[in-house]
Amino acid sequence: MVTRSPKGLVTLYEAAERLGVHYMTVYRYVRTGRLPGRKVGVEWRVDPADLDAFAGRAAAAGLQPTHRTEPPGTDRPSAGPDGNDDLARPRSRRRVDHARRLVDRLVAGDEQGSWDIVQNAMASGIDATDVYLEVVTPALATIGDEWSDGTISVGQEHQASVVVHRLIGRLGPQFARRGRKRGTIVLGAPAGDNHALPSALFADLLRGEGFTVIDLGSDTPPASFVDAALGAERLVAVGITATALDNEVAIAEAITALRGATDTTIVVGGGAAAEPDAERLGADCWGGSGRDALALFGRLADDASRSRRQQSRREVR
Numbered sequence: 001m002v003t004r005s006p007k008g009l010v011t012l013y014e015a016a017e018r019l020g021v022h023y024m025t026v027y028r029y030v031r032t033g034r035l036p037g038r039k040v041g042v043e044w045r046v047d048p049a050d051l052d053a054f055a056g057r058a059a060a061a062g063l064q065p066t067h068r069t070e071p072p073g074t075d076r077p078s079a080g081p082d083g084n085d086d087l088a089r090p091r092s093r094r095r096v097d098h099a100r101r102l103v104d105r106l107v108a109g110d111e112q113g114s115w116d117i118v119q120n121a122m123a124s125g126i127d128a129t130d131v132y133l134e135v136v137t138p139a140l141a142t143i144g145d146e147w148s149d150g151t152i153s154v155g156q157e158h159q160a161s162v163v164v165h166r167l168i169g170r171l172g173p174q175f176a177r178r179g180r181k182r183g184t185i186v187l188g189a190p191a192g193d194n195h196a197l198p199s200a201l202f203a204d205l206l207r208g209e210g211f212t213v214i215d216l217g218s219d220t221p222p223a224s225f226v227d228a229a230l231g232a233e234r235l236v237a238v239g240i241t242a243t244a245l246d247n248e249v250a251i252a253e254a255i256t257a258l259r260g261a262t263d264t265t266i267v268v269g270g271g272a273a274a275e276p277d278a279e280r281l282g283a284d285c286w287g288g289s290g291r292d293a294l295a296l297f298g299r300l301a302d303d304a305s306r307s308r309r310q311q312s313r314r315e316v317r
C-alpha cells in the first residue's frame with residue numbers, strides 16, 4: 001500500500017520500490033542531498049518528478065538500478081547516479097547494510113547483537129559520528145515507519161529504544177574531546193515530549209565538536225530549561241528538541257520562560273519542527289538536524305567568542 005501525502009509526494013518506501021533499491025539507500029540519497037526530499041512531519045517524502053530525474057541521471061550514467069526482488073534485510077547492494085555507489089563497486093567492497101541489520105537486532109531487543117553491528121560498522125571504517133547519523137538514526141526511522149504501518153508492535157519499539165539508549169551509553173566516550181571547550185549547549189525536549197533519544201544522540205555529536213552539553217532529556221519543564229541556562233558556563237545556546245507532533249504550546253512556553261530570564265540564543269530542531277514553526281514560536285532560529293545542525297551550533301559558538309573578544313577589547317579601552 002503506497003502512502004501519499006496530499007500533494008502527491010511519495011514515501012521513501014515507494015521511492016525505493018520505484019528505483020529498485022533498498023529503503024536505506026533512498027534514505028541515504030535524501031539525507032546526503034543527492035535526491036531532493038521534504039519532511040512532512042518527521043517523515044521524508046519525495047516528489048515523483050525528482051525521482052524520475054534521479055532515475056534518468058542513473059540511467060545516463062549506465063547505472064539503471066534493477067527491480068528489487070529480495071526481501072528487506074538482505075544485503076543487496078544499491079546503485080546511484082554518481083557512479084560512486086554500491087552497484088559500481090566490486091563485490092568485496094560492497095557496503096554492508098548496517099542500518100537494516102541493526103533494525104532487526106533492535107526490534108529483537110538484542111543488545112549484544114546490536115553492539116556487534118556497531119562494532120562491525122566501525123571496524124569497516126565508519127566513525128562514531130557516522131554510526132549515529134548513517135546507521136542508528138536511519139534504523140530508528142525505519143522502526144518508526146514499521147511501527148506506524150503496524151509491522152512491529154509498540155512493545156518492540158520500546159525494546160528497541162532501550163537498546164539504543166544502551167548503545168549510546170557505550171558509544172558516548174568516543175565523543176570525548178580534550179582541551180578547552182567551545183562553550184555550553186543546553187539541550188532538551190519540551191514538556192510532554194517523551195522522546196529522549198534524539199537529544200541524547202545529538203548531545204554526543206555536539207560533544208564530539210568540542211562543546212560541553214547539558215542534556216535535560218525528555219519532557220523538560222520550562223523552569224528547568226531556565227535553571228540549566230542560568231547555571232551554564234559560557235552558554236552558547238539553548239536547543240529545544242521537538243520530536244512529538246502537536247506540541248507547539250509546550251515549545252512556546254519553554255521559549256517564553258527562557259526569554260524572560262536570559263538573553264541566550266534559542267534554537268529549535270528535531271524531526272517535528274520546521275523553519276517557519278521555529279520562527280513563529282519565537283525561537284531565534286531553526287537548526288534542522290544532523291550535520292546542518294552541528295554546523296549551525298559551530299557558527300553560533302564562533303559568533304559568541306567573537307563578541308566576547310570585542311566586549312573585552314571595549315572594556316580595556
Ligand code: B12
Pocket residue numbers: 040041042043133136137140141142143144145146147148157158161187192193194195196197198199201202238239240241242243244245267268269270271286287288289290291293
Ligand atoms: C523511539 C521513538 C519513540 C520512543 C521514544 C523513546 C525514547 N526514550 O526516546 C517512544 C516509544 C516513547 C515514542 C513515543 C511516541 N512516539 Co515516537 N518515535 C520513536 C522513533 C522510532 C525514533 C525517534 C528517535 O530517537 N530518532 C533518532 C533521532 C536521532 O533522529 P532525529 O530526531 O532525526 O535526530 C536528529 C534531530 O533530532 C537533531 N536534534 C536533536 N536535538 C536537537 C536540538 C536542536 C536545537 C537541533 C537543531 C537539532 C537537534 O539531531 C538528531 C541527529 O541528527 C521515531 C521515528 C523517527 N522517524 O524518528 C518515532 C516517532 C517520532 N514517534 C512518533 C509517534 C507518533 C509517537 C507517539 C505519539 C506514539 C503514541 N501513539 O504513543 C508517542 C509520543 C509520545 C510523546 N508525547 O512524546 C512519530 C511522530 C509523528 C509523525 N508521524 O511525525 C514517529 C515519527 C514514528 C512514526 N514514523 O510515525 N516514540
